[in-house]
Amino acid sequence: MVDLLEAVIRGLGRGSIYALLALGFVIIFKATRVISFAQPAFMLAGAVLVTFLVGPLGFWGALIAATLLTALLALGVERSAVRPMVGRPAFVVAIITLGVDIAVRVVVNAFLGINVRQVDDPWGLKTVELAGLRVEQRHIAVLLTTTVLVAGLFAYFRFTRMGLAMRAASYDQEAALAQGVSVGSVFAVSWAMAGGLAAVAGTFVAAGENVDGLMWRIALVALPVIILGGLDSLPGAVVGGLLVGVLQELAANYQAEYAPVWLGENVSIITPYVVMLLVLLVKPYGLFGTREVERV
Amino acid sequence: MKRIAALILVAAVSLTACRGGDTTTDAGGIKTDIGVTKEPCKDAIDKAKGCIYLGIISDLTEGPFKALAVPITDAQKAFWKRVNTAGGIGGYEVDVTTYIRDNKYNPQVHKEVYDQIKGNILALAQTLGSPTTAAILADMKASNIVAAPAAWTSAYAFEDVIIESGANYCIESMNAMDYAADKYKPKSVLSIHYAGDYGDDAAAGAKIAAEKLGMTFSHLKTDSGADKQAGAIAEIIAKKPDLVLVTTGPTELATIVGQAAARGFTGRFIGTSPTWNPALNASAAAPALAALYEQSAPWNNWATNTPGHEAMRKALPGVTPSDGYTSGWVWSYPLKAALAKAAANKDLTRAGLLAAVKSLESVDYEGMLPATAGNYKAGAAGQLKMTAFYKPDKTAPTGGVMVQDLKVGKTAEAYKLEGPCFAKL
Numbered sequence: 001m002v003d004l005l006e007a008v009i010r011g012l013g014r015g016s017i018y019a020l021l022a023l024g025f026v027i028i029f030k031a032t033r034v035i036s037f038a039q040p041a042f043m044l045a046g047a048v049l050v051t052f053l054v055g056p057l058g059f060w061g062a063l064i065a066a067t068l069l070t071a072l073l074a075l076g077v078e079r080s081a082v083r084p085m086v087g088r089p090a091f092v093v094a095i096i097t098l099g100v101d102i103a104v105r106v107v108v109n110a111f112l113g114i115n116v117r118q119v120d121d122p123w124g125l126k127t128v129e130l131a132g133l134r135v136e137q138r139h140i141a142v143l144l145t146t147t148v149l150v151a152g153l154f155a156y157f158r159f160t161r162m163g164l165a166m167r168a169a170s171y172d173q174e175a176a177l178a179q180g181v182s183v184g185s186v187f188a189v190s191w192a193m194a195g196g197l198a199a200v201a202g203t204f205v206a207a208g209e210n211v212d213g214l215m216w217r218i219a220l221v222a223l224p225v226i227i228l229g230g231l232d233s234l235p236g237a238v239v240g241g242l243l244v245g246v247l248q249e250l251a252a253n254y255q256a257e258y259a260p261v262w263l264g265e266n267v268s269i270i271t272p273y274v275v276m277l278l279v280l281l282v283k284p285y286g287l288f289g290t291r292e293v294e295r296v
Numbered sequence: 297m298k299r300i301a302a303l304i305l306v307a308a309v310s311l312t313a314c315r316g317g318d319t320t321t322d323a324g325g326i327k328t329d330i331g332v333t334k335e336p337c338k339d340a341i342d343k344a345k346g347c348i349y350l351g352i353i354s355d356l357t358e359g360p361f362k363a364l365a366v367p368i369t370d371a372q373k374a375f376w377k378r379v380n381t382a383g384g385i386g387g388y389e390v391d392v393t394t395y396i397r398d399n400k401y402n403p404q405v406h407k408e409v410y411d412q413i414k415g416n417i418l419a420l421a422q423t424l425g426s427p428t429t430a431a432i433l434a435d436m437k438a439s440n441i442v443a444a445p446a447a448w449t450s451a452y453a454f455e456d457v458i459i460e461s462g463a464n465y466c467i468e469s470m471n472a473m474d475y476a477a478d479k480y481k482p483k484s485v486l487s488i489h490y491a492g493d494y495g496d497d498a499a500a501g502a503k504i505a506a507e508k509l510g511m512t513f514s515h516l517k518t519d520s521g522a523d524k525q526a527g528a529i530a531e532i533i534a535k536k537p538d539l540v541l542v543t544t545g546p547t548e549l550a551t552i553v554g555q556a557a558a559r560g561f562t563g564r565f566i567g568t569s570p571t572w573n574p575a576l577n578a579s580a581a582a583p584a585l586a587a588l589y590e591q592s593a594p595w596n597n598w599a600t601n602t603p604g605h606e607a608m609r610k611a612l613p614g615v616t617p618s619d620g621y622t623s624g625w626v627w628s629y630p631l632k633a634a635l636a637k638a639a640a641n642k643d644l645t646r647a648g649l650l651a652a653v654k655s656l657e658s659v660d661y662e663g664m665l666p667a668t669a670g671n672y673k674a675g676a677a678g679q680l681k682m683t684a685f686y687k688p689d690k691t692a693p694t695g696g697v698m699v700q701d702l703k704v705g706k707t708a709e710a711y712k713l714e715g716p717c718f719a720k721l
Contacts, residue, residue: 006559109358114366115575116547124580125558136558208554208580209522212547213358218523252526256534265516266527 006133007253008246013139015245016146020201021222022229022237023153024194030170030232031190034090038077038097039198040219041104045200046070046199047206047215048108051117063203067196073104074195075188083187101216109213116210125208137209142204149200150238153193162189209256224276230289239287244272297564319645322346324387329645331418332586337391341380346388348635348644350376350421351395351413353428354446359401360520360545363573365424366447366619368627369396371423374611375628384625385632388637391423401430414439419649421631422446422624426493433457440646444631446623448569448594449493450501451716453676459630461651461665462594463681465494465568466717467708469501469541471683472566472592474705477509479562482538487515488528488552489543489568496718498543498568503721505707511539515721518544522551526574532556532563538564554581565589566685574618574695577688591686593698595664598622599693604629604662617693626664633659633670666702676713683708 021039046066053062077100085093123137147249157163162185168176169186177183198219202211205218221244229240251259252268259267285291319329328346337347352372372392380389395417397409406428414435420443423429429445436443436457443458450464463471469487476482483572486628487502489495499515509586514535525548532540533556540556542549542565549571565588572591576582598605598617608625615621630653638652659670671678681698681704686696 105358114363115576116363116550116573116579118579121580125554125584127558134559205523209551210547210576210579212360212522213362214360214521214547215523217521221523249526252530254530255527256531265531266519267523268526269519269524 002133003253004250009135009207010139011134011246011249012106012242013136013245014249016142016244017201017204017218017241018221018225018245019146019238019241020149020197021219022225022241023150023234024201024234025222025226026229026234026237027166027190027197028194029226030234031166031186032082032090032093034082034093035223035226035231036097036191036194037094037137038074038100039194039222040216041101042074042195042198043202043219044105044206044211044213044216045073045108045134045202046249047119047196047202047211048117049199050119050203050206051211052111054120058215059119063200066203067199070199071192071196075192075287077104077195078188078191080190083184086187105213105216112211112213115174116212119203119206120136120211121203121207123207136208138204142207145200145204146238149197150224153234162186166190206266211249221272224272226286228272228276228279228286230286232290233286233288236286236287236288244275247271247275315386322387323346325642326386326639327643327645327648331416331646332388332644337380337389338394339391340388340389342384342499343392345384347386347418348385348390349395350390350392350419350631351397351410351417352422353394353397353399353406353409353413353420354422354424355401356398357400358394359399361401361424361570363575364570364618364620364623365446367618368422368424369623370615371608371612371621372628373623374608375625375632376421378607378611379632385635386644387457388639388644390635391647394517396427399428400488401425401428403428407431414441417441418570418644418646419443419631419635421628426451426497429458429494433681436662440650442631442634442646442649444627446627447494447624449497449716449718450713451493451497451718453679453713454716456650456654456672459634459672461627461630461659461661461669461680463683463708464679464717465499465543466501466504467679467711468568468592468594469498469543470505470708470711471681471705472510472541472568472685473505473509473539474707475592475683475685475700476566477511478562480539482511482564484512484535484537485514485539485541486532486535487513487541487543488518488531489515489541490520490545491517493718494568494570494714495543497716498541498721500717500719500721502541504711504717505705508707508710518548520545520548522547524548525551527553528552529555529559532561533559535559536563538563541568542566542571543568544571546576549589550576550581550585551580553580554584557584557588558583563588567591569593572619572686572696577690577695582688583691586686589688590699591688593619593684593686594680594682595622595626596698596702597683597686597692597694597696600664602663604664605661619694622664622694629661629664630656630659630670630672679713681708 049066229236424446
């Protein structure tokens with residue numbers, strides 16, 4: 001039982017990172033109807049920025065600064081590479097974001113150099129005893145940070161004018177425009193938010209570990225997360241992220257005991273995709289996705 | 297008519313793309329073909345000398361071994377510059393800078409860039425990675441292209457075109473097992489490794505040694521990426537082996553050791569040589585690594601006092617010490633010896649170089665490896681079987697201090713290499 005609970009907590013820690021990444025994908029998708037494949041690059045950029053800023057600013061200062069800088073970077077990308085493509089098919093814009101991802105990662109890799117770097121987080125691999133459970137402090141930290149950010153985001157969408165504008169634009173851009181909503185600003189804020197969230201996620205991926213050029217691949221797990229949560233659902237991104245994180249950790253923990261040998265030794269890697277497929281069989285629009293209604 | 301013209305054009309382009317090609321004999325009576333020109337090298341010290349072109353295919357930008365591969369490549373540039381400064385080989389200087397390509401540690405990319413440069417080079421001064429080199433091996437054999445590997449798989453003992461140095465992964469693991477058996481008396485061993493010629497070879501060596509030493513053996517294949525180690529960590533926690541052999545990249549090592557220790561594991565870890573990166577001494581896993589981890593190595597580190605190490609340090613002033621440099625430097629000696637022998641035989645063709653490799657009975661590593669090293673004529677029987685051990689130390693130049701000098705363990709000593717070890721996993 002202790003094993004199980006510890007695995008669940010580790011999974012929630014890992015899932016929190018997926019949730020932050022997935023939120024970025026969903027925010028951009030809701031605003032622009034495009035899946036941005038640039039999120040992995042923003043995640044890596046944020047983490048690398050923290051490794052450079054942590055010396056002068058300390059961890060939290062570096063995290064805030066890196067989040068803002070990555071948000072600015074995302075905003076710049078939106079203005080320069082994505083905005084001119086408004087009105088073009090979503091597929092074309094998605095491919096452009098793929099190009100942006102590669103270009104940004106090349107630049108970030110140049111800053112990263114050949115060695116691994118550290119974000120010098122306060123937790124490292126230290127553990128704490130909670131009700132008889134050995135829990136890594138970084139998992140508690142990322143869970144709390146995600147909780148605060150998610151609460152803030154939901155409050156933002158619920159109570160602020162721009163949040164309301166973003167919700168309106170996500171339902172119907174033309175109607176929102178007619179009501180005076182600046183859809184361009186909505187696009188910009190969406191990209192900036194997604195960039196910032198990716199930076200936070202990247203920093204927590206590196207907490208207790210290292211930043212290296214391959215770290216960006218973690219962001220790809222957010223893709224099955226958003227599909228199973230529902231492409232246009234913010235709660236879906238959070239629930240999907242946590243669910244995938246926990247299931248992945250449970251798969252890693254109990255595979256040797258219960259999984260057949262022919263599945264190989266790393267079932268946890270494919271868990272997100274298996275869960276996504278299973279959920280889609282039952283709910284084709286994801287757990288919380290909006291069912292599309294079309295006139296025929 | 298247009299079709300014929302196009303064919304002629306393609307043929308002309310193909311021919312001019314190759315440096316050399318036809319066998320010719322120079323003024324000194326040396327036969328040459330591909331990758332050797334009468335024209336001087338781009339950065340020639342003596343413009344009167346011709347140029348031998350060697351290619352380098354390495355993991356230079358985004359693969360898991362770039363922290364090793366970049367200094368390996370820089371050391372090889374410095375090594376061949378030293379050779380050129382000392383007069384070159386057989387009236388030629390050696391160029392290793394024109395045909396440097398990045399493989400991203402991807403076999404497909406490795407093959408692509410090899411195809412791009414193979415028409416212009418005599419040999420490869422470096423082909424990094426066992427799985428990547430496997431992608432070009434058949435073509436190397438067909439084209440008589442000799443290569444110094446940046447890898448240590450035991451399969452190279454059976455490949456004439458590969459001119460390897462130091463103990464292979466299989467032997468290194470056997471030595472690690474003997475070392476651990478003497479020092480820690482483990483009863484069980486778990487090998488965590490990448491799939492392929494690198495990881496499987498090390499795991500196979502551990503398996504063979506475990507049978508000899510009466511230990512229980514198990515192994516788990518893991519993927520590259522810190523995020524993909526949850527299964528490996530869970531296996532360690534569940535099985536609680538006395539010894540874990542890790543054959544991965546550095547980031548995976550830090551994740552595995554750090555998180556297993558955080559979950560209460562107190563057994564020992566030994567890493568295969570490419571698994572270490574001194575930058576890990578600054579990571580969150582550093583305390584766990586310092587307490588539980590040791591590193592096996594096929595030769596002694598950067599700070600060692602031998603004429604070869606001193607020459608290397610002199611040729612690389614101002615660099616941050618790394619054993620990537622040491623490896624790049626060591627790996628270059630056999631190719632230098634083979635080129636010198638081929639030149640002495642008046643045959644610097646690809647076939648001539650391969651013949652020279654097959655006839656080498658020893659290589660002068662300037663003390664970096666013992667005098668018995670470099671017996672390629674003896675084939676697998678001539679393999680060097682020595683391994684050294686280091687432990688992490690933040691204050692040491694390359695992040696580790698020696699705990700045991702180069703030595704052959706009893707298991708490796710008695711083991712007769714009859715085929716690639718990884719086939720026995």
